[in-house]
Amino acid sequence: MQHMSTGERVLRGILIALALIFFLFPIFWIVLMSFQTNAQILRIPPSLFFSPTLENYTSLITGQLKTASGVLTLNFMQNLFNSFILSTASVALSLVLAVPAAYAFARYKFRFSEDIAFTLLSFKFAPPLLVLLPLTIYFQKIGLANTYFGLIWVYQLITLPLILWIVRGYFEDISPDIEHAYRIAGHSWAKTFFKISIPLARPGIAAAALLSFIFAWNNFVFALVLASADKQPVTVGALAFVTASGIQYGQIAAAAVISITPTLALALFAQRYLVEGLSLGAVKG
Amino acid sequence: MTASVRLDSVNKIYAAKAKNPIYAVRDFTIHIEPGEIVALLGSSGCGKTSTLRMIAGFEEVSKGAISIGGREIHKLPPAKRGVAMAFEGYSLYPPLTLRQNIAFALKSEKLGSAETNRRVEEIAGLLELTRHLDRYPSTVSAGQQQRASLGRALVRKADIYLLDEPMGQLEPQLRAVLRGRLKRYLREHGLTAILVTHDQTEANALADRIAVMEGGVLQQFASPADLKEKPANLFVGTFIGEPPMNVYRVEPQIFNGRISLRARGEELFGYEPGTIDDAVVSLLERRNALVVGVRPADVAVSPLNGARGATAKVVSNQWIGDQTHLESAFGDGVIVATLDNRFAARAGEALAVDVPADKLHLFAEDGTALAHGRSLASGGAH
């Protein structure tokens, strides 16, 4: 970073600008779309100039969608709430289960420990639809279909392996002797875990929680199959904008803006942890 | 407070169920008196840290028993063993300052903050850390971290103190100062300590007894003087002492009572009748070959003209500030001699080399000691 010629600096600026345009343009376009009516969006050629409207947002919030063929009721706010419940609860449950498990995998080599850890990770590789079909049948039999509890349980497939593997790496990077020094001074294993190990792995735990929250939030297929309207998250709820009288692009864009806002806010808030988490160096040794 | 320590046939086997189990410590037995300071000395990987970790409770004892103050502890959790330890890798807690790290060790003693502070300051003063107390581990040098880690161990009240290379990172001057202070502190409080070190000077200066280990096996457990004068085997003989002992495989020949120790037909050391103890002579008579050890300080060199001894040719002659190191071709190898004064001899010059009988160390071919020094010369103490 220190020794950069002017040429290198200019080149770097150009590359960063290109990357930003490439990644941010779709988001920028969606934000613009969310303030336009369907007619404005669909005009040819498209234009950057229009008189903005809040209609898309009001119809989402009030749940009244006016289309050419009349007024439709929308569940968007309920969907948003569902997304929130499902993601938060899934991550919370995964943290409770996976953080101690990650610690065990990091610290103790027991019979089949590697196999168990890998099996858990492999849940992430499995095509979800393969799991879903039999799962749907079981869930309907035991009454878990279309319940928050059932969905949160299935969401563990997304959140738990992720947290387990990320946090395990963090625990492995903490010298066990830091814990030993505390234990030898008269403290129990459990106290050491909560007072020393967890605080040291906190950046990693935060990063893992954030990532798995985003994955859970963005999940589509589990909720599509296992939940009906009142339990569906925004990802599935957005299907409602594909109506008999056409696709409601404006509302889709507004819904997208509203639904990425929480994850975006979370990412910005947790940025410090993420950066800290990725530069764990200070903890080692 | 201060307690005895016994390790009885302690074994540590890593990866016991794997194809290639690692025998880190084998049948290790030592009994340490209350208030005694013991050093574990041995080359890297010989099982010193493993031994300490078993005493502290971070590694299971694969076989054997450990007791502290007569209480068997090798099945107890670390918190119940009454042990303090300074770790090889310092292992300070990064979010806390050095002061907080040291004070943290006192948490379970539930002292008032004034008393805690007094103890922390006392230890910090002892270890020259006072100025750095309010800094974080990541912002101080390795030597400062190491001293904080030592302080964290010493500040506690424990039955025994395990110090794993507590001063390895320090420069010689500070190390010498702290060595003296550490010893005084341990003695004043009558503390039992086991310390691991690679530094023989440190072991000699600090320890009442030294346990020499190699390949997980205890070679000898004795006072510094005994290790030097009566090494139990060839390994200890060559491991202890700087520069190391000269060793030669020789065949003894006895002719008219004169003893000649020869390598490839050439006499390296010769002894007139009556200079060597009768028991040792009869021992030599029974052997075809044995190993002779000679410490560099015990080698007498003199100009060739008529002096007794075998001939050696100087290879190098260095004055290292307080000693002469003289290396000469001798037999089919070399002999190193150290002298307290400067010695005028050029490379290539021939010298007479002699070692008095009461300075010899004799070992069997398998390395076990046969006879040492004075007990070997006739009229010497047995």
Ligand SMILES: Nc1ncnc2c1ncn2[C@@H]1O[C@H](COP(=O)(O)OP(=O)(O)OP(=O)(O)O)[C@@H](O)[C@H]1O
């Ligand atoms: N956790 C472990 N798993 C497997 N082998 C181990 C483990 N810890 C140590 N060993 C092995 O046991 C032997 C003894 O190791 P130990 O750490 O006790 O040596 P040491 O004498 O302290 O060495 P050093 O002077 O380098 O610190 C070594 O061969 C080492 O590779």
Ligand SMILES: [Mg+2]
């Ligand atoms: Mg070690």
